Amino acid sequence: MDLIHDLYHYLSQGGLVMIPLILCSLTMWTLILDRMFYFYTIERRDIELHRLTAVLREEKVPVNRDGLKAHLLRYFLAHRTGDPFVDKRILEECAMAMGPRLTRFLAVIAVLAAVSPLFGLLGTVTGMITTFDVITLFGTGNARAMAGGISEALVTTQSGLMVSIPGLFMSVLLFRRSARAQAHLKEAVMMLKRSIQ
Numbered sequence: 001m002d003l004i005h006d007l008y009h010y011l012s013q014g015g016l017v018m019i020p021l022i023l024c025s026l027t028m029w030t031l032i033l034d035r036m037f038y039f040y041t042i043e044r045r046d047i048e049l050h051r052l053t054a055v056l057r058e059e060k061v062p063v064n065r066d067g068l069k070a071h072l073l074r075y076f077l078a079h080r081t082g083d084p085f086v087d088k089r090i091l092e093e094c095a096m097a098m099g100p101r102l103t104r105f106l107a108v109i110a111v112l113a114a115v116s117p118l119f120g121l122l123g124t125v126t127g128m129i130t131t132f133d134v135i136t137l138f139g140t141g142n143a144r145a146m147a148g149g150i151s152e153a154l155v156t157t158q159s160g161l162m163v164s165i166p167g168l169f170m171s172v173l174l175f176r177r178s179a180r181a182q183a184h185l186k187e188a189v190m191m192l193k194r195s196i197q
Contacts, residue, residue, distance in 0.1 A: 120160020
């Protein structure tokens, strides 16, 4: 209970700028968790690269597999024509259709992580304006009156950085996982193309 009270007190010191900052943080972490779960699922429950040609010969993808390569094989087996040229095009088409899934929300996460310190800077400016208004009314002799504006400036700056730094780190991590998944997908397409005759 004390933790909730302390958190509320901390957030209320930041003023109105804390509302968009909190919304930005919640949205960003929701998208990060969604992408982490997606990448974990497609990597963990996929067909191994060396088994692709064997699964293609069997013409049946195991039911418990639903990663990228498994989806690629299912689509290909459902739409193959028997003509090697057309079948290779079908593989490429499927790989192109799967590409946007791998980069989904990544740009939004990066933008939200980059915008967070700007909200913190906005809070700094509004806090300093409040401080100067107090100085105009009471002079510099009333430290208690000035403390509200200064704490608003510092709390919003700190909060903006606390949201941004891990967000940027996770954004880079997710971009790398996306690039690795795209590379695995290209490898799978090349391997399957070689086995189509």
